[in-house]
Amino acid sequence: MVCFCFLVDQERKVRRSKPVAGTCSRCGRGASVADMKTATRFCHVPFYWKSWKAVICTFCGAILKSYR
Template sequence: MVYMCFLVDQTRKVRRSKPAAGTCSRCGGGARVAEMKTATRFCYVPFYWKSWKAIICTYCGAILKSYR
């Protein structure tokens, strides 16, 4: 028998960020506007990535709103 195992993972990185007005609705921490990069890898080889903006919490790291 032959078993095939494929490893697919996805990573998110904050490229740049700046302060934004408002607070987090979950923990009450401050908010930041961040430029995010999402990379999807298949067997450790990146084959898809995209850049997008999001409002994230500085304390808990939750994504409050995303702009794709």
């Protein structure tokens, strides 16, 4: 019997960000518009990248709105 075990993970990084008027609906702190990059890795080797914009909280890191 053969058993395969795969390790796949996803990592999000903020590339750039700038402040925006408004507050976070979860914690009430400031928000910012950020250029995000998502990398999906298989056994520590990245095989898929996606860039997108999002409005994120500067304090708790919650994604308030995404523009894909």
